[in-house]
Amino acid sequence: MVIMESALFTRSVMMKLKNGSSRVAGVAVVVPSANPPQGFSPHNKCPNENSGVYSESYGPTLAHCNTTVWNPLGNGLSYEEFDFPIFSLKDDNDTQLIKQCYVDHNRPVNGSDPQYPLCAMQLFSHMSAVTNTATCMRRNTNGFTFSPESICEPLGDHNIWAPAKPLNTTQKGHKAGESMVMATARLDSRSFFSEIGPGAESAASGLITLLAAAHALRNATQEAQLSRTIFYTFFHGETFDYIGSSRMVYDMEKNQFPIDLDNVHSVLEIGQVGLFSSSKVWLHTDPVSRRNGSVEEEVKKLVSNLQTAAKGLNVSVEEPGVTQPLPPSSLQRFLRARPFPGVVIQDYSSSFANMYYQSMFDNADSLKMSYPPNLTPEEQLNYVTDTAKSLAELATMVARALFVQAGGEESQVSAIKADELLVSRMLYSFVIASNNSWIQELVSSESAAQLINETANFYISVERQTSLPTVLVQHLLANLTGSTANVTQEDCKNQRENQDDKESKHLYSYSWVQGAAPPNSTERKGFCVRSTVHGTKALSPAFELEDYNSKDYSTWTESNWKQIKGRIFLVASHDLEMLTLGLGIAVLLTSLLLTYVMSSKADILFSTGREPTSATY
């Protein structure tokens, strides 16, 4: 059992533990409260390299991060197989207790071996599945085990999307005359350890920017008659080889989605944007599809829209060199289907600015969110940090560019402005604590039970569990782009305006949210939100096709596991154990012998002078 400081939690040390010795039964990493200044990323150097668009048949010179390594700090630990459990420990009293136990019992004194009893530690982390997805999915189905439980489950959740104007969502397939500008962000992250997936920069920064832009566009898109519709989309499971985007593209191709690929005009993706230095963001485009003349033209238009939108704002945009491929992004999955004009906004040009890409350190500190000391949680919620200000600025730019891209008049864009306080509150909710007064007003009472007082976990998890970010984005998007509908709670739950209404449910979705409690009352006054927000399955098409060795689609599954726990205790020396056993056997044998002798001679032992005489009668 190894307990190490997180500074030692590196690839070289872990590989030594993995390969060098078969005596390692487990590792516990003590995670410090401060982030390591040198950076740390357990992800690969080239994230999602095999599931993106670049391959031997598509821009072979750009494939496998040939031209630029996106995540140079990545040590790939998340993708190594370890035969022993690795736990993270917070640096708190329990960890102190473990260290003290070691110091008291196991530390050698004067070079001699420590005396028994020795301090021992046990980590429980039982995983049911073995080998790979193909194996465990096969065992799931053919009743290899007699228990009804499955061995592993595919990763999955929901993509959240909302068109800026109502769209008939029950009718699948091509929508004649519709042209969509997709504005996308990713909804998930991960880290090496379970339960911890802060994803502040890798996921939260982008999705908050998009949410703020959607809010800024609410009034503008309703007033102006736009020739194209903005289609806000939040993809889930992008970390695990683009689960969400590949599923949406698959659904569009199979006419199982309200729109199809022909309806998609262009794609604007917001990636990691929390850290732009000197107010500069980079517009990444795909050099391969730009060789196509019409696509090149549209890309240029989109880029110039963004450049125009940035004017007058404290943001400058720049394009990296054309020979550079797209960074890991959902757009790559669209490009796999066909060439689309698309731009990915990132805060870096050729490698991540994020030093903690998909690690447990990708938190509020990595976004440089800082609050003045001594603020109550309520004050923190409403405090506008510098990070929030710059993200709001970026959201304004995105919103204005989207407006023009959708056919809006350039003269109207000055009215579009993202709300700094809103961005600040969203940052607080995703990155610090979702259980706050603001979020509680905006979610349904069922979802309120999921709110927590700590950083949201951006890990996608298995399909039957809806992750907290999904719930938050769904409700926030509904509140920020939708409107309050004056309907009863029952009608709201039944997705209708009134009892005779049978059409609205095709266009809108209704959700009854908790609302605020009026002053001098504790009872919340709920209301109904009407929006165009929908969720569709973000489950890899590989599981739909039952192709568990798919090269095209994500096949990640999560093994079923039993309760994860650890404990420390003392172990007695072998001698003492054997002494106990020996004593036990000795006592048993002696007493067997004694009782046998005594019982066979009982009449002599327990005979008084009188008894035999009385017995003769």
Place this chain on the structure above:
Amino acid sequence: MTAAVFFGCTFIAFGPAISLFLFTIAREPLRVIFLIAGAFFWLVSLLLASLVWFISVQISNKESASQQKGLLIFGVVLSVLLQETFRFAYYKLLKKANEGLLALSQEETMPISILQLAYVSGLGFGFMSGAFSVVNILADSVGPGTVGIHGDSQHYFLSSAFMTMAIILLHMFWGVIFFDGCEKRRWFVVAAVVVSHLVVSCLTFQNPQYVSSLVPTYIIMLSMGIWAFYTAGGSLRNLKLCLTCKDKDFLLANHRPR
């Protein structure tokens, strides 16, 4: 610790009781019945004691350490008194049952003597009380760890096992002495049993100084054993006869009249 400790402790705690059961009780169904009935009576006494305990803990002040300690002592004393009351009740019941048995049986003598009854019921008490005092400790002993992370002695399992062995044997001796006292209406004998039971139970408050609880307990056990031996009709002379194996002709002499 491990399975070795589990078996070691089980053998220590129940070894004597099991061998007694095998050689003296298992062969005769009537004795088995009385043993189980004795165990049942002990259980009922525990049920009553725990009922009182449950109520008193509910109404007590949980913060006050001294009150909790006092409660514990009260619980122990009450439980001991209840156990002895039930021993007396069981004696009364057996007397009645014996009369019934006598009426039923064709022989004129009783099928089981009152001394044998005393021994069997005492062992029944011992079995149950021993099981209750050590089973959860045994269950924990199977695990990989041992006691002592907070600085306690690691001989906890071993001393618990020896304590249980003593309690089981003591219950057997007490049974013999108690029934004899009742039979001969020597109430001081009964009182001696109750007092020694109280003393032994209160000695466990000495834990975790295991030596200071185990040594007096074993002294009391030894003296009770000798007393019970004499009560059951044993004597030094018999012991000497037994040890020197000069019993052959004695046996013959005894059996000739039949």
